[in-house]
Amino acid sequence: MKENNTVKNQSITRQEDDFAKWYTDVCLKAELMDYSDVKGFIIYRPYGYAIWENIKAYLDHRFKKSGHENIYMPMVIPSSLFNKEKEHVEGFAPETLICTIGGKNKIEDPLIIRPTSEVLFCQHYQKIISSYRDLPKKYNQWCSVARWEKTTRPFLRGAEFLWQEGHTMHETEQEARHETLSMLEIYDELGKDLLAIPFSKGRKTDKEKFAGALETYSIEALMPDGKALQCGTTHYFGQGFAKAFNISYQSKEGKLETPYQTSWGVSTRLIGGIIMVHGDDNGLVLPPFVAPIQVVIVPIAQQKPNVLPEARKLFELLEKENIRVKIDESDKTPGFKFAEWEMKGVPIRLEIGPRDIENHRCVLAKRNDGRKIVVDQDNLVEEVKSLLNTIHKEMYEKAYKFLLDHTTEVHSFDELKEVVDKGGYAKMMWCGDQECEDKIKEITNATARCIPFNQQGFDDTCPICGKKAKKVVLFAKAY
Amino acid sequence: MKENNTVKNQSITRQEDDFAKWYTDVCLKAELMDYSDVKGFIIYRPYGYAIWENIKAYLDHRFKKSGHENIYMPMVIPSSLFNKEKEHVEGFAPETLICTIGGKNKIEDPLIIRPTSEVLFCQHYQKIISSYRDLPKKYNQWCSVARWEKTTRPFLRGAEFLWQEGHTMHETEQEARHETLSMLEIYDELGKDLLAIPFSKGRKTDKEKFAGALETYSIEALMPDGKALQCGTTHYFGQGFAKAFNISYQSKEGKLETPYQTSWGVSTRLIGGIIMVHGDDNGLVLPPFVAPIQVVIVPIAQQKPNVLPEARKLFELLEKENIRVKIDESDKTPGFKFAEWEMKGVPIRLEIGPRDIENHRCVLAKRNDGRKIVVDQDNLVEEVKSLLNTIHKEMYEKAYKFLLDHTTEVHSFDELKEVVDKGGYAKMMWCGDQECEDKIKEITNATARCIPFNQQGFDDTCPICGKKAKKVVLFAKAY
Numbered sequence A, B: 001m002k003e004n005n006t007v008k009n010q011s012i013t014r015q016e017d018d019f020a021k022w023y024t025d026v027c028l029k030a031e032l033m034d035y036s037d038v039k040g041f042i043i044y045r046p047y048g049y050a051i052w053e054n055i056k057a058y059l060d061h062r063f064k065k066s067g068h069e070n071i072y073m074p075m076v077i078p079s080s081l082f083n084k085e086k087e088h089v090e091g092f093a094p095e096t097l098i099c100t101i102g103g104k105n106k107i108e109d110p111l112i113i114r115p116t117s118e119v120l121f122c123q124h125y126q127k128i129i130s131s132y133r134d135l136p137k138k139y140n141q142w143c144s145v146a147r148w149e150k151t152t153r154p155f156l157r158g159a160e161f162l163w164q165e166g167h168t169m170h171e172t173e174q175e176a177r178h179e180t181l182s183m184l185e186i187y188d189e190l191g192k193d194l195l196a197i198p199f200s201k202g203r204k205t206d207k208e209k210f211a212g213a214l215e216t217y218s219i220e221a222l223m224p225d226g227k228a229l230q231c232g233t234t235h236y237f238g239q240g241f242a243k244a245f246n247i248s249y250q251s252k253e254g255k256l257e258t259p260y261q262t263s264w265g266v267s268t269r270l271i272g273g274i275i276m277v278h279g280d281d282n283g284l285v286l287p288p289f290v291a292p293i294q295v296v297i298v299p300i301a302q303q304k305p306n307v308l309p310e311a312r313k314l315f316e317l318l319e320k321e322n323i324r325v326k327i328d329e330s331d332k333t334p335g336f337k338f339a340e341w342e343m344k345g346v347p348i349r350l351e352i353g354p355r356d357i358e359n360h361r362c363v364l365a366k367r368n369d370g371r372k373i374v375v376d377q378d379n380l381v382e383e384v385k386s387l388l389n390t391i392h393k394e395m396y397e398k399a400y401k402f403l404l405d406h407t408t409e410v411h412s413f414d415e416l417k418e419v420v421d422k423g424g425y426a427k428m429m430w431c432g433d434q435e436c437e438d439k440i441k442e443i444t445n446a447t448a449r450c451i452p453f454n455q456q457g458f459d460d461t462c463p464i465c466g467k468k469a470k471k472v473v474l475f476a477k478a479y
Helices: A019-029 A046-065 A086-095 A118-128 A173-195 A240-244 A269-278 A307-320 A334-343 A354-358 A377-405 A413-422 A434-444 B019-029 B046-065 B086-095 B118-128 B173-195 B240-244 B269-278 B307-320 B334-343 B354-358 B377-405 B413-422 B434-444
Strands: A033-035 A042-044 A076-078 A097-102 A105-113 A137-146 A160-170 A200-203 A215-222 A228-238 A260-267 A295-299 A325-327 A348-352 A361-366 A372-376 A407-409 A425-430 A447-452 A471-476 B033-035 B042-044 B076-078 B097-102 B105-113 B137-146 B160-170 B200-203 B215-222 B228-238 B260-267 B295-299 B325-327 B348-352 B361-366 B372-376 B407-409 B425-430 B447-452 B471-476
Touching: A019 A033, A019 A269, A033 B118, A042 A046, A046 A137, A046 A160, A046 A173, A046 A269, A097 B105, A105 B097, A118 A137, A118 A160, A118 A240, A118 A260, A118 B033, A160 A173, A173 A215, A173 A228, A173 A260, A173 A269, A215 A269, A215 A447, A215 A471, A228 A240, A228 A269, A240 A260, A260 A269, A269 A377, A295 A307, A295 A334, A307 A325, A307 A348, A307 A354, A307 A377, A334 A348, A348 A354, A348 A377, A354 A361, A361 A377, A372 A377, A377 A407, A413 A425, A413 A434, A413 A471, A434 A447, B019 B033, B019 B269, B042 B046, B046 B137, B046 B160, B046 B173, B046 B269, B118 B137, B118 B160, B118 B240, B118 B260, B160 B173, B173 B215, B173 B228, B173 B260, B173 B269, B215 B269, B215 B447, B215 B471, B228 B240, B228 B269, B240 B260, B260 B269, B269 B377, B295 B307, B295 B334, B307 B325, B307 B348, B307 B354, B307 B377, B334 B348, B348 B354, B348 B377, B354 B361, B361 B377, B372 B377, B377 B407, B413 B425, B413 B434, B413 B471, B434 B447
Parallel strands: A295 A325, A295 A348, A407 A425, B295 B325, B295 B348, B407 B425
Antiparallel strands: A033 A042, A076 A105, A097 A105, A097 B097, A137 A160, A160 A260, A200 A215, A200 A447, A215 A228, A228 A260, A348 A361, A361 A372, A425 A471, A447 A471, B033 B042, B076 B105, B097 B105, B137 B160, B160 B260, B200 B215, B200 B447, B215 B228, B228 B260, B348 B361, B361 B372, B425 B471, B447 B471
16 A cells, blocks of 8 residues: 555654754645655645745736846757856856757757856847847746756755746946846845745855856845855846857947846745745744635534535635635544644634534634634635734744844854854954955855845954954855 | 847748748747757747747636646656656657766766656656545646757747646546546637637547557647648546556545546647738737737827827826737837837737827727728727727638638548648548558648547548548648
């Protein structure tokens, strides 16, 4: 006999026992993903993929509203083309997946499965940009990319993952810089509006920036184990790629000019962030606006004649209001169903049984804190809508409090070590030399996560080298 | 100097001079796609990709409404897994694209870029199906696939193309057969509702069916050159794959049973169908409900003070009603703009100039037949909405008339040859033997496109062999 995979009431590892094990337990038991035969290539199961669809819908709308157009580039890049921008190649070459056989024949110029598509966009832009009238070009692509990583973990680091990559070209440096920052802002708002995750925003140090970029910006989230998770990046390229690819345009004044470039992306790694930031020992806890199911109706004593009809009435009521609702009519016990939907992190469980029906009420149970509210059925729609907002707010605030509680100003190497070892951000004033960054990395394994936009200083000297401090930096261990 | 790619008023090849050249001219000049460096891998440019997004939105909604869930499978299949279903392998092996190097190391079990994902779904289903409670499983995936084809043409045949692939598992043969036909019905309705293409529906002969399927059904469209284009297929697999992959479930009665399987897909090939069925010597002609831009506003004498403000007012009026509208304020001449938007096939061009403003009216020009209508601005929204419906209907009917006019009952091999050589469907009564099919293919290069559902017979014997005729079949040359 095969195992019955629908049974979900096995306990999962507790967070405090083994956070990494808890994480993969949740990924599997909440049916977000499954492993395939090839390391690092995961199956995005319907429940996990639906989370990605909700993120995608939000961002796609924001991108289009801000004048971006979707495009689809080939999934392969000829090696010869890939090698055109030096720094870029060096950054990605070690982890490329390469096709050498097509239709049983050897491919002369082996094809690299795109790890990112800068070079493809550049080549296309070279063909289609010739006048200032062709600018700006603001393209985005939803696709999957491949990076042959040694260590892989579901959603967090994959040999293949789903993402969007924006690639834009502009007439002026100012416009391109503005694009770089305004896309970071959209990512930040994704956190506020949908994921209930407060991001730390800022610029990457030169050591940590993207291969080929002049500047990289990122949104970083702090996980419960005190490690940071880079959740999205935007890059300002200046004219580097454009020059390497001979992209030029005739300006209004008739001069030949080189445009300025950006790229930016977020990936299914965000799902990993959601799992870790909000999850608990009962499984997933989904923020309401990204949850595939916002309300699950669990009928109590459903064998009694009027329970299912009444439950279905409430289902229809909520569905009509575009609330993502599901009714669980399976023949499992209520307790079993409770555990199952808790594991899946559904924000609100609606219980309705004979006594509730008698009193024309029902019970709403909040996944994020377990509290229950008894509501009159006449107010159900408003109560649910308001509760979804409340839950979102509570989840965001909890995560924000955790972030504040785990961000510590440090004034010495010892303090820094203590903070990053315990877990959390060490906020330090830094001289700006990579040597100090290298030393921190070597001794503590922490890295500069970002140079936050808020640069309110507090020390005069860099605690690592004693030289003049120039920048506030957030250091942490990271995924 | 580089060529100015924004100029679009070059004439394109006329259809009657060279239909194939006309087709690729339109693909490029309407900015639907561009070539990449790798043969058969095209760039889906924003205007082409937006058509695909509209098709996707329609189908995704229909799929979800009929209980299907989206999922994402790995883009690679290990060779060892790919070889598990014999017929299937034989069908696809000659055109596989294979990765042999990952992170600079040789991959022991080379990875095939998915040409289709039956084996991945089967392997997953083997893991997650164990009880009748787990059935049906109705999954769909939106992705790109790779097939190393020798002859490639934009949208029609690519080394990479975008598609959706549905894969479902059912308790009973009846349910699986119903799924196979009801998905075909959704594809047919896509033609009626969105693409303005009348499809011929039916079953494929055994010779033409999908590798590994028991039965294949297809929707076929007739192109202006008289060749058929297979636009989508649905497959009934019976239990073949399920047995090869050891998929079984425990029935309500406690017995171990094997489920029944289907798969179905349409691809970006549909865009090729739209181009050919509706296009003319001025370029693309888009059916209104799949068109990325439904109305383009071209201001006349836009330098005059009140023209642009008035044009923008109409733009806002239409946009508020969710009509996909664009205003062309560029400094090109109206004539130039007309040609450009005609090339791009926008269904309605709205012209507004000083005299129109004086009379509180504007002009609507229909792309499909060039007719112009003068409308009062007060009725603009209703007029546009009604005109979009009219244009859709006219385009569908024109294509339907073409289909009827080019479907001919044939009673002899000579008649068949004449019909398929001239172009169009030869409707023939067939004995059912593959020998006759082979002979037709060998001599005329026509193939059995489908065995239509309407089986009203008209001959007693097969004109090829003289044996008893069993089935009505549509023969045609095909893409």
